[in-house]
Amino acid sequence: MGRLSVNLCGVEMDNPIIPASGTFGYGYEFAELYDINILGSFSFKGTTKDARFGNPTPRIAECPMGMINAVGLQNPGVEKVLSQELPKMRKVFHKPVMANVSGFSVEDYAYTVERLDGESDIGWFEVNVSCPNVHGGGMSFGTSPEAAAEVTRAVRKVTDKPVLIKLSPNVTDIVSIAKACEVAGADGISLINTLLGMRIDLKTKKPVIANKMGGFSGSAIFPVAVRMVYQVAGAVNIPVVGMGGVSCAEDVIEMMLAGATAVEVGAANLTDPFICKKIIDELPAVMDKYGIGELKEIIGGAK
């Protein structure tokens, strides 16, 4: 393996770069632009038991150094993901993929994971207990240690693949939630999901987003993400996948120094569809600049 390689929960990756769920679809739009097999992996669009249209539009708002989205987990549902999306993905991506799963009840999560579990190209499950854009689900499971642990246990029972729990930053004590997931059998923690945000249009004097609030992402949230990755990585003994505002090779190194084993890139894909390729291309030179031999050596280096 090369100097960029990392091992995430027992799965070898050529590099730590993973486009984040919801910013990369099921991969094939980006495969028209570059060979997406250069990626470490990617986390596919959040998949639920049933098909979802999501929230009304407008779903998107501009912010200083970032954006707000309130898409609301639009996806075709797990059966169509199995019958239509994954076969299309398979034609363009030949590495283990991260399956991002969401739900509205503990049973939903377990059902969706169980349905997907037989797919050999799924390397990890990333269980989203942190979507800020759906009511009665998503984030409500990620805001208490007990609820997050309950989802973790339910998912753990139905798969032997590595399970990462994706946490919300919209909590008072993220460390206690991460620890509860670890005790409940999680193989890793990924964080952070978006920060709950809002914009108001001065002309209409109304919220820009139809759902009023949404998830704030982009480079503006990077310092919050680094802080939370640092806190969680220092408190658990399972790998952490860091994300939140990552937009260049330097950010990747900073996230890994904070404790991330792999790094997801989210909103940056939407404004520069080539950003993950650029980061992977630039990493060796940036590593040289900072005297880093192999990336895996720096994980959690900033004690």
Add this chain to the structure above:
Amino acid sequence: MKQTIFTIIENKALTDSVYQMTLSGDTEGIACGQFVNIKLDGLFLRRPISVCDCTEGTLTLVYKVVGKGTEQMSRMKEGSLDVLTGLGNGYDTSISGEQVLCLGGGVGVPPLYMLTKKLISEGKKVTVILGFNTKNEVFYEQEFRALGAEVTVTTADGSYGTKGFVTDALKCVDYTYFYTCGPEPMLKAVYGATNTGGQFSFEERMGCGFGACMGCSCKTITGYKRICKEGPVLQKEEILWAD
């Protein structure tokens, strides 16, 4: 989709708030009815702008200043722009028949220019109805005439051309098919006032502009569509109006 660095050749005001930017760069693959997505310094999201015209190596964008992004664009005089091109489905001219009607409202007028040019090059007779609020907002009337189209201009206040809306002027036109682009209330009125097939170009706030984020989805009779990917042009018979 393609990422291209364009050079600004010219950027001039057509009215108080509508500007025309001419860019030079790789225009291969750009079709009429598509849009481009422009990166601007200091703004996070790209700004989607419809293609007004495109010839080999030259791209023309006509845009209205409505917010920070377009305001910033209006002040640019020279330099380069990072542009994603080839976005959206564009207009299908193969099903138009011989007598075509194009209805544009305000800043919905620009994409009809390249369309009209294409329809005329295909030997079709094109009638264009351009709707504006008032006389000093009118643009591109002569440009459409120069293409060889029959042009009617309407203004809501009657200060220029026919008084009223585009739908007031379409009553006396014979057509086999129509294309339209403009604000949603106008599109709804055109939907109700036309009795042939047609294509509607829609607008929505977008995240990425190339189908990745699901930011601009809409419901249609034929399922969920992304305005940026399966749109911005929808066929009349598939439209489901939101309340």
